[in-house]
Amino acid sequence: MDKIKVVCGIIYKDDRVLICRRKASKSLGGYWEFPGGKVEENETYEESLKRELLEELGLEVTIDSHFLDNTHQYETANIELISFKCSTEQSEIKQVxxxxxxxxxxxxxxxxxxxxxxxxxxxxxxNTYRCL
Structure with a gap:
């Protein structure tokens, strides 16, 4: 099974981060996640993350740094989740x-x-936050 590359943003606002709940009609419906999506062909991870956050949440973000990668085997797919710390000046979020x-x-x-x-x-x- 091929590995699907997915990017996600850890978007900070003060001492909080943004999480989003997947619609019930989607795979993993009802689960919360760091927002993001699949990396398209010929995109860098950063380009993909910015595109996905704009499409799904209407958010323009600044990508501050790479954080952590995690590979997880779901029943239907093997994904590599690549996370980045981000920030935004926006307060309004749309839900797609x-x-x-x-x-x-x-x-x-x-x-x-x-x-x-x-x-x-x-x-x-x-763990990182506790060490600060």
Whole structure:
């Protein structure tokens, strides 16, 4: 099975990060995730992330740094999730692939039903945040 490359943004606002809940009609419906999407052919990871966040949330972001990559085997696909720390000046968010968005405390990330591929990123983020 080929590995699907997916990018996600860890978008900060003060001591909170943005998570989004997938619509019930989508795969992994009801799960929360760091927003992003599939990398298209001939795109860099950064280009893909900026495009996906604009398409799905109407957000323009500044990509600050690469954070962590995680490979996860779902029943139907093997994905490599590539995460980046981001920031935005925008406050309005549109919802295309998600039915809810929340700005949550980093320390509470594991209190949400995160998609399995996002959990290692959340744990690493929480550990990094505790060290600051």
């Amino acid at each position: 692939d998600h039915d809810r968005t929340e700005w949550v405390l980093i320390s509470s990330l594991l209190d949400w039903q995160l998609a399995p591929a996002d959990i290692p990123i959340a744990k690493s983020l929480m």
